[in-house]
Amino acid sequence: MTTALYRRYRPQAFGEMIGQSQVTEPLMTALRSDRVGHAYLFSGPRGCGKTTSARILARCLNCAQGPTDTPCGECDSCVELGRGGGGSLDVVEIDAASHNGVDDARDLRERAIFAPARDRFKIFILDEAHMVTQQGFNALLKLVEEPPAHVKFIFATTEPEKVLGTIRSRTHHYPFRLVPPAAMLEYVQELCETEGVAVEAGVLPLVVRAGGGSPRDTLSLLDQLIAGSDRDADDHVLVNYERAVALLGYTHSELLDEVVDAFAALDGAGAFAAVDRVVQTGQDPRRFVDDLLERLRDLIVVAATGAGASAVLRGVPDDELERMARQATAFGVARLSRTADLVVAALDEMTGATSPRLQLELLVARVLTHAGVSQGVAPAAAPAHAAEHAAASAARTPAPAQAAPAAAPAVASPGVASPGIASPGIASPRGRFGGCGLPSRCRAGDREPRHRCARRRVAGP
Ligand SMILES: Nc1ncnc2c1ncn2[C@@H]1O[C@H](COP(=O)(O)OP(=O)(O)O)[C@@H](O)[C@H]1O
Numbered sequence: 384m385t386t387a388l389y390r391r392y393r394p395q396a397f398g399e400m401i402g403q404s405q406v407t408e409p410l411m412t413a414l415r416s417d418r419v420g421h422a423y424l425f426s427g428p429r430g431c432g433k434t435t436s437a438r439i440l441a442r443c444l445n446c447a448q449g450p451t452d453t454p455c456g457e458c459d460s461c462v463e464l465g466r467g468g469g470g471s472l473d474v475v476e477i478d479a480a481s482h483n484g485v486d487d488a489r490d491l492r493e494r495a496i497f498a499p500a501r502d503r504f505k506i507f508i509l510d511e512a513h514m515v516t517q518q519g520f521n522a523l524l525k526l527v528e529e530p531p532a533h534v535k536f537i538f539a540t541t542e543p544e545k546v547l548g549t550i551r552s553r554t555h556h557y558p559f560r561l562v563p564p565a566a567m568l569e570y571v572q573e574l575c576e577t578e579g580v581a582v583e584a585g586v587l588p589l590v591v592r593a594g595g596g597s598p599r600d601t602l603s604l605l606d607q608l609i610a611g612s613d614r615d616a617d618d619h620v621l622v623n624y625e626r627a628v629a630l631l632g633y634t635h636s637e638l639l640d641e642v643v644d645a646f647a648a649l650d651g652a653g654a655f656a657a658v659d660r661v662v663q664t665g666q667d668p669r670r671f672v673d674d675l676l677e678r679l680r681d682l683i684v685v686a687a688t689g690a691g692a693s694a695v696l697r698g699v700p701d702d703e704l705e706r707m708a709r710q711a712t713a714f715g716v717a718r719l720s721r722t723a724d725l726v727v728a729a730l731d732e733m734t735g736a737t738s739p740r741l742q743l744e745l746l747v748a749r750v751l752t753h754a755g756v757s758q759g760v761a762p763a764a765a766p767a768h769a770a771e772h773a774a775a776s777a778a779r780t781p782a783p784a785q786a787a788p789a790a791a792p793a794v795a796s797p798g799v800a801s802p803g804i805a806s807p808g809i810a811s812p813r814g815r816f817g818g819c820g821l822p823s824r825c826r827a828g829d830r831e832p833r834h835r836c837a838r839r840r841v842a843g844p
Pocket residue numbers: 388389390392393394399400401402403428429430431432433434435436539598599600602
């Protein structure tokens with residue numbers, strides 16, 4: 384039995400925290416300059432370090448060498464409040480989810496009267512503080528406003544707006560944030576090295592993505608992957624890409640390569656075969672489309688930054704970057720962005736769709752068709768489609784005057800605007816909002832999209 388990674392790696396000092404410098408730096412400054420307040424509110428998403436920071440702050444305040452911004456780690460208080468310690472008598476952690484009533488608040492009030500047993504301060508950490516009832520907060524109000532000199536409060540919550548305003552205004556509020564991918568990636572890389580775990584290329588970026596910016600979630604996922612991994616020839620645990628991608632439910636990069644290559648080459652047979660594999664392997668079509676969008680975004684980055692792409696797309700292996708550079712060139716920036724728009728629209732459409740598979744296949748058809756239109760290649764459906772748009776645009780009745788921006792005088796009859804007068808939304812027939820082509824959604828000739836539609840940005844003169 385091993386303890387969870389996120390417990391073994393719980394930071395014990397502010398310097399060990401990642402991605403929360405907006406909180407840790409001012410707190411450390413306050414500690415150094417002896418300007419610590421009497422009540423704090425730590426808010427932010429789950430698993431980002433609120434409880435951890437509350438414990439660190441308590442450790443800093445009660446360290447025998449303190450108050451200090453870096454606990455000594457050796458005194459009784461530091462040891463007791465450290466990772467392996469059993470907790471200190473003078474630091475009371477209260478789970479407000481189960482102690483949220485007036486009685487609990489009164490109980491707390493009574494405990495606050497007594498001086499600390501050994502250390503400098505009596506520190507109350509109220510975790511999940513949003514669970515405290517209105518009456519509970521009211522019973523605490525006086526104490527939080529003017530506590531005895533030896534008492535400190537730290538409230539931690541994911542929902543600061545639920546903490547009574549009168550309590551909030553008596554605290555210093557520090558918002559925690561999700562940790563950005565770059566910092567997280569670096570952190571898990573170091574952690575794997577410390578643990579002596581080998582990880583195949585491409586795994587850690589997936590873990591970071593799946594963790595969604597929460598260090599705890601990220602470490603939990605990594606823990607799970609490590610637990611399910613075999614040892615390699617050198618007796619190191621090796622986290623394998625295939626397993627990671629399957630467990631985390633992402634699309635294998637080879638499959639993405641296949642689809643993107645097929646799109647680039649306008650290879651309909653290849654594209655549909657790849658999509659069929661998505662469905663046959665039981666993968667969620669929506670997840671696949673999400674991954675496809677992410678890949679297109681990466682390709683746009685590669686196209687825009689060239690050799691500098693690795694600085695933006697951290698953790699992507701070199702061979703993958705080379706492949707993406709080839710794909711980006713084959714696509715061209717304009718088509719990449721148009722394709723991404725189609726994918727965004729499809730993703731939108733897939734929410735709650737009865738047949739996501741059908742939506743996915745329609746998307747493939749649309750991507751191939753639109754590519755044909757823009758390149759002058761002519762897949763079967765393309766000319767009809769384009770003609771239909773143009774006809775519909777031209778036939779439209781003029782729009783009401785108030786819809787025409789001032790820049791477009793009356794001569795610019797909408798739909799067949801005179802060249803040179805390009806007012807937003809009413810330019811040449813092709814430049815009009817052309818309708819996204821989704822059944823029962825935007826129609827050719829609509830002035831505004833009928834849903835969060837990507838097609839409008841696509842249309843240009
Ligand atoms: N900013 C961070 N830096 C490093 N590790 C973190 C950070 N935030 C969270 N963790 C990890 O996640 C675990 C849970 O963090 P915790 O402070 O309990 O989160 P919460 O914000 O939900 O109270 C910690 O034990 C630690 O391993």
